[in-house]
Amino acid sequence: xxxxxxxxxxxxxxxxxxxxxxxxxxxxxxxxxxxxxxxxxxxxxxxxxxxxxxxxxxxxxxxxxxxxxxxxxxxxxxxxxxxxxxxxxxxxxxxxxxxxxxxxxxxxxxxxxxxxxxxxxxxxxxxxxxxxxxxxxxxxxxxxxxxxxxxxxxxxxxxxxxxxxxxxxxxxxxxxxxxxxxxxxxxxxxxxxxxxxxxxxxxxxxxxxxxxxxxxxxxxxxxxxxxxxxxxxxxxx
Amino acid sequence: xxxxxxxxxxxxxxxxxxxxxxxxxxxxxxxxxxxxxxxxxxxxxxxxxxxxxxxxxxxxxxxxxxxxxxxxxxxxxxxxxxxxxxxxxxxxxxxxxxxxxxxxxxxxxxxxxxxxxxxxxxxxxxxxxxxxxxxxxxxxxxxxxxxxxxxxxxxxxxxxxxxxxxxxxxxxxxxxxxxxxxxxxxxxxxxxxxxxxxxxxxxxxxxxxxxxxxxxxxxxxxxxxxxxxxxxxxxxxxxxxxxxxxxxxxxxxxxxxxxxxxxxxxxxxxxxxxxxxxxxxxxxxxxxxxxxxxxxxxxxxxxxxxxxxxxxxxxxxxxxxxxxxxxxxxxxxxxxxxxxxxxxxxxxxxxxxxxxxxxxxxxxxxxxxxxxxxxxxxxxxxxxxxxxxxxxxxxxxxxxxxxxxxxxxxxxxxxxxxxxxxxxxxxxxxxxxxxxxxxxxxxxxxxxxxxxxxxxxxxxxxxxxxxxxxxxxxxxxxxxxxxxxxxxxxxxxxxxxxxxxxxxxxxxxxxxxxxxxxxxxxxxxxxxxxxxxxxxxxxxxxxxxxxxxxxxxxxxxxxxxxxxxxxxxxxxxxxxxxxxxxxxxxxxxxxx
Numbered sequence: 001x002x003x004x005x006x007x008x009x010x011x012x013x014x015x016x017x018x019x020x021x022x023x024x025x026x027x028x029x030x031x032x033x034x035x036x037x038x039x040x041x042x043x044x045x046x047x048x049x050x051x052x053x054x055x056x057x058x059x060x061x062x063x064x065x066x067x068x069x070x071x072x073x074x075x076x077x078x079x080x081x082x083x084x085x086x087x088x089x090x091x092x093x094x095x096x097x098x099x100x101x102x103x104x105x106x107x108x109x110x111x112x113x114x115x116x117x118x119x120x121x122x123x124x125x126x127x128x129x130x131x132x133x134x135x136x137x138x139x140x141x142x143x144x145x146x147x148x149x150x151x152x153x154x155x156x157x158x159x160x161x162x163x164x165x166x167x168x169x170x171x172x173x174x175x176x177x178x179x180x181x182x183x184x185x186x187x188x189x190x191x192x193x194x195x196x197x198x199x200x201x202x203x204x205x206x207x208x209x210x211x212x213x214x215x216x217x218x219x220x221x222x223x224x225x226x227x228x229x230x231x232x233x234x235x236x237x
Numbered sequence: 238x239x240x241x242x243x244x245x246x247x248x249x250x251x252x253x254x255x256x257x258x259x260x261x262x263x264x265x266x267x268x269x270x271x272x273x274x275x276x277x278x279x280x281x282x283x284x285x286x287x288x289x290x291x292x293x294x295x296x297x298x299x300x301x302x303x304x305x306x307x308x309x310x311x312x313x314x315x316x317x318x319x320x321x322x323x324x325x326x327x328x329x330x331x332x333x334x335x336x337x338x339x340x341x342x343x344x345x346x347x348x349x350x351x352x353x354x355x356x357x358x359x360x361x362x363x364x365x366x367x368x369x370x371x372x373x374x375x376x377x378x379x380x381x382x383x384x385x386x387x388x389x390x391x392x393x394x395x396x397x398x399x400x401x402x403x404x405x406x407x408x409x410x411x412x413x414x415x416x417x418x419x420x421x422x423x424x425x426x427x428x429x430x431x432x433x434x435x436x437x438x439x440x441x442x443x444x445x446x447x448x449x450x451x452x453x454x455x456x457x458x459x460x461x462x463x464x465x466x467x468x469x470x471x472x473x474x475x476x477x478x479x480x481x482x483x484x485x486x487x488x489x490x491x492x493x494x495x496x497x498x499x500x501x502x503x504x505x506x507x508x509x510x511x512x513x514x515x516x517x518x519x520x521x522x523x524x525x526x527x528x529x530x531x532x533x534x535x536x537x538x539x540x541x542x543x544x545x546x547x548x549x550x551x552x553x554x555x556x557x558x559x560x561x562x563x564x565x566x567x568x569x570x571x572x573x574x575x576x577x578x579x580x581x582x583x584x585x586x587x588x589x590x591x592x593x594x595x596x597x598x599x600x601x602x603x604x605x606x607x608x609x610x611x612x613x614x615x616x617x618x619x620x621x622x623x624x625x626x627x628x629x630x631x632x633x634x635x636x637x638x639x640x641x642x643x644x645x646x647x648x649x650x651x652x653x654x655x656x657x658x659x660x661x662x663x664x665x666x667x668x669x670x671x672x673x674x675x676x677x678x679x680x681x682x683x684x685x686x687x688x689x690x691x692x693x694x695x696x697x698x699x700x701x702x703x704x705x706x707x708x709x710x711x712x713x714x715x716x717x718x719x720x721x722x723x724x725x726x727x728x729x730x731x732x733x734x735x736x737x738x739x740x741x742x743x744x745x746x747x748x749x750x751x752x753x754x755x756x757x758x759x760x761x762x763x764x765x766x767x768x769x770x771x772x773x774x775x776x777x778x779x780x781x782x783x784x785x786x787x788x789x790x791x792x793x794x795x796x797x798x799x800x801x802x803x804x805x806x807x808x809x810x811x812x813x814x815x816x817x818x819x820x821x822x823x824x825x826x827x828x829x
Contacts, residue, residue: 168291176726181291
C-alpha cells in the first residue's frame with residue numbers, strides 16, 4: 001500500500017482506500033458489498049439507479065461516484081438505508097412490466113436478485129403501466145423496453161467499449177426511454193450480438209436471440225447465491 | 238424536400254463553426270426555420286456535425302419547446318401552472334379549444350394554430366398568461382379569446398394583440414438591485430482592486446447565493462479562481478423556472494446593465510475571459526433588448542479588450558438561449574445545456590467550480606446575486622452588510638403571486654416576516670403560503686411570524702399566497718404533477734417516484750384514501766427526497782411532505798376510516814368487457 005493510503009469507516013469497520021477510488025471501489029476491495037444496479041465493473045459509473053446510496057458523514061451520496069476521502073464515516077448496511085433501497089427497487093418493478101416467471105432473464109436478473117437480497121416480498125406501490133415499445137427488428141438482438149430500468153449500461157457499453165454508439169436516451173421524465181441510432185429500429189444500426197452492449201443488460205430488456213433458456217432455471221447466477229456474494233467471498237478467500 | 242433541408246441546415250451548421258457544443262443554437266435555428274424537427278432534419282444535422290443520430294435526438298427530445306411533429310403556423314402555449322389555474326386558466330383553455338376547434342396538445346385542421354400547455358412562464362403576477370410564438374400575452378380573459386384567435390388566423394402578429402403587454406409590476410424597489418446605477422462604476426472600482434481584493438470585499442459583505450441554496454458567493458469565486466484550468470468561466474443563471482418566480486424577468490427588463498456589470502466583476506475576480514448568460518426559452522422576448530445593452534457596453538469599452546481601461550483584462554458575454562426545461566436551473570444541468578446537450582444534472586463532486594463548462598472551472602451565479610456583487614463593489618461591504626440579518630445580509634427580491642390584490646416584485650431586507658409580507662400584498666387572511674415555490678415548503682399560519690433568511694425561511698423568492706377558500710391539497714398535487722413533467726428521468730427515485738406520488742395523492746384527493754395511504758405517501762416522499770440525484774428530486778416531495786406536517790387536518794378531512802381501500806377499481810376495469818358482451822358483472826360487496 002502506498003504512503004497516502006486513506007482510511008474510511010463503513011458501518012463501523014475501518015477500510016483502506018487508495019486515493020482516487022470511489023467509496024464503492026474501496027468497499028468492493030474490502031469485501032463489503034454495496035448493492036447496485038446500474039453499475040458494472042467494466043464501465044464507468046452512471047449514477048442512475050441510486051441503489052448504492054450510502055450516508056457519508058450523515059448525508060446521502062451515491063457510492064459509485066463519490067470519492068473516498070480520509071476519515072469519512074459511512075453508513076451502508078443499515079435498516080434505514082436498506083429500506084430506502086428496497087423502495088427504489090420496488091419503484092422499478094412497478095414502473096416496468098416485469099413478469100419474472102416468464103422472463104428469459106429470471107435467475108440472472110440483477111433487478112430480481114436485488115429484490116430478493118433486499119427482502120422485497122411483494123410490491124405495494126401501484127403499477128404505472130408506462131407504455132413502452134418493443135423492438136424485435138434485429139435478427140440477433142431484441143429490446144423489450146417494458147423491462148428496461150434505464151440503467152444506461154447499453155448506452156455506455158456501446159459508446160465506450162464497442163465504439164459504436166448504437167444506443168442513447170430519448171425523452172425525459174417518466175417518458176424517458178432507450179433509443180437506437182437509427183431512423184426507425186435496431187436492425188438499421190451497427191448492432192452485433194457479440195457487442196458488449198448485447199450482453200450487459202441487468203434485466204431481460206436487451207436479450208440475444210436464440211439462446212433462450214440455455215441454462216435451466218435453478219442453475220442460474222442468483223439461484224444458489226445472493227447477488228453480491230462474489231464480492232463478499234473474493235475478499236474472504 | 239430532403240435536399241431543401243440539407244441546404245438550409247448545412248448553412249446553419251456552417252455559421253455555428255461546426256461546433257457540436259453549439260447544438261442548441263443549431264437546433265433552435267433549424268426549428269425556427271422549419272417549425273419542427275423532422276427526422277430528415279435530424280439526419281442532416283447529424284451528418285453536418287459528424288455526430289450519431291441518436292446523440293442529436295438525445296438532446297432534441299429533451300426540451301419542451303422543440304417539437305418532433307409538425308406544428309401550426311402559430312403556437313399558443315398557455316401556462317397551466319398552479320397560480321394561472323387559480324386565476325382562471327382552465328376557462329381560458331376552454332375558450333381556446335372552442336375558438337380553435339381542437340383540444341390542447343393538437344393543431345387546427347387548417348394548420349394555422351397549435352394549442353399547447355406550458356409550465357410557469359414567469360408571468361404569475363399577471364395571470365392567466367400565454368406565449369404566442371415567443372410573445373407574452375397576459376391577463377387573458379375567456380372573452381378575449383375569440384378575437385385573439387381570429388386575429389392570429391387573419392395573419393396578425395402576436396405582438397399586435399392588445400393583451401401582448403407585460404407589466405413591470407415592480408411594487409417595491411430597494412437599494413441593492415433596483416436603485417439607480419451608473420454604468421461601469423463597479424467595474425472601474427473592481428479593476429483598481431486586485432482580484433483577491435474583489436473577492437475579499439464580497440467576502441466581507443457575507444453575500445450568499447440568491448437562487449435559494451445560499452452558498453457564500455466569495456467562497457464560490459475563490460474556489461473557482463484557485464482551480465486550475467485552461468480557461469475560467471462566469472455563468473449567469475437566468476433560467477428562473479420555479480413556478481411563481483419572475484424576479485429575473487423584472488431585473489433583466491429594468492436593470493440588465495447591473496447584471497452584466499456583476500458578470501464582468503465576477504470575470505475579473507475569477508480570471509475569466511468569457512461570460513455566458515443562460516436565458517430560459519420562455520424569456521426569448523427579452524433577448525433583443527439584452528443584446529442591445531451588450532452592444533452598448535461593448536461600444537463603451539465595458540466589454541471586449543482592456544475592459545474599462547484595465548490593461549490585459551479581456552472579457553465578453555454571450556447569451557445562450559434555453560428551450561423549455563425547468564431542470565436547467567440546476568447549475569450542472571445548466572452547464573450540460575450550455576454545452577449543447579440534454580439538461581441532465583451531473584454527479585458531484587467534481588463541482589462546477591472545479592470542472593464546469595467544457596470541464597473548466599466555472600462559477601454559476603444567480604442573476605440577483607450578480608447584481609448584489611456589483612453593488613457591493615460599488616458601494617462597499619459595510620454598506621451592504623448593514624442591511625438584513627446576521628447571517629443573511631442585504632436585500633432579497635420576492636416574486637409574490639396567488640390570492641392577493643398586489644402581486645409583483647418586492648425588494649425587501651432579509652429578516653422580514655411572512656405576516657409583514659402578507660400585509661404588504663393585502664392578503665392578511667391567507668390560509669397558507671407556498672414559500673420558495675413547489676420545491677420549497679407550504680407554510681401554515683402558525684409559521685407566519687417567521688422571517689425570510691438563510692437561518693430561518695430560505696427562499697429563492699417565489700411566494701404563492703393561498704386564500705381562505707383555496708383547495709391547498711389540490712394545488713400540492715398539481716405541484717407534484719409539475720415535477721413529473723420536469724424530471725429529467727436520469728435517476729429512478731425521481732423519475733418513478735414523482736409519478737407515484739401524484740398518483741397516490743390523487744387517490745387521497747378523490748376520497749379513496751385511508752390512513753395507510755398517508756403513511757405510504759410519507760414513506761415514498763422520504764425515499765424520493767433522500768435517494769434522488771439532484772435538487773429537483775430531493776425537493777419534489779416537499780409539497781406533500783410539508784403539508785402532511787403543517788396541514789394534517791386537511792388530509793384527515795379527506796381520508797376514510799376504512800383500513801384499506803384498493804386503488805384498483807374492479808368494476809371499472811370490467812366495464813368495457815361488460816359493454817361488449819352486453820352483460821353486467823355482478824360484484825360482491827367489498828369487505829375488508
